[in-house]
Ligand SMILES: NC(=O)C1=CN([C@@H]2O[C@H](COP(=O)(O)OP(=O)(O)OC[C@H]3O[C@@H](n4cnc5c(N)ncnc54)[C@H](O)[C@@H]3O)[C@@H](O)[C@H]2O)C=CC1
């Protein structure tokens with residue numbers, strides 16, 4: 001593969017870290033962005049120690065200026081941008097009736113506005129380069145089916161599917177594809193937090209919410225970040241050149257939705 005560069009948001013842990021490691025293994029030079037520079041740097045050090053080429057950039061996806069700066073810093077240091085992965089996200093656990101305005105605005109700012117800023121910055125850079133590009137967004141199984149206690153979060157993941165479809169149609173003429181990955185129950189710090197909050201709200205033993213969710217997976221195990229990064233690896237590759245506007249489930253076959 002001739003040199004290609006991918007930027008991954010929220011790359012310091014969980015699915016984002018796995019995507020960064022996988023795309024590096026696939027031959028990409030990678031820019032890792034997130035709020036905590038030390039975490040990005042640790043992942044970048046691991047990649048560089050394995051013979052890859054990674055840089056760490058501090059950037060909060062809630063800020064359009066910081067997202068634009070992250071793309072500019074990537075191009076300044078790595079020369080170009082070819083793939084942009086809008087991975088960063090947060091979950092909030094609350095019944096819809098009790099979701100606060102502050103919680104919902106935070107969900108929208110990070111999960112939706114952050115992805116919108118990323119699509120805009122990436123598309124602008126691809127057009128400036130005059131090259132094809134790939135934008136890959138994090139949706140969820142909760143973007144296909146509303147999840148109880150994750151209503152606000154589900155709304156943001158439905159929104160990602162809408163943005164993905166519309167941007168794919170608008171940007172196709174510029175040879176830019178836009179797709180989304182939709183994981184199920186992935187064993188990352190996000191689900192540790194969801195389990196903690198669900199079991200507290202429902203007065204159940206710690207770990208039981210995660211166990212119940214995993215029990216609903218046809219393939220019989222919780223999803224590993226690698227299961228997701230395998231799909232992103234495909235979507236970022238030339239093999240996915242004819243795929244756009246799709247929100248692809250990678251959930252092990254969740255039975256209860
Ligand atoms: N864990 C799961 O079961 C599922 C996760 N997803 C989605 O996959 C993506 C990654 O999730 P996980 O790795 O599980 O979560 P995680 O909580 O382990 O990691 C999320 C990352 O996003 C970063 N982040 C949060 N707010 C940010 C901001 N304002 N600016 C920049 N970075 C920010 C965090 O610092 C963290 O590194 C998210 O968009 C999530 O909604 C989708 C379906 C299932």
Ligand SMILES: CC(=O)C(C)=O
Nearest residue numbers: 091140141142184185
């Ligand atoms: C965090 C998430 O997206 C689910 C479905 O659990």
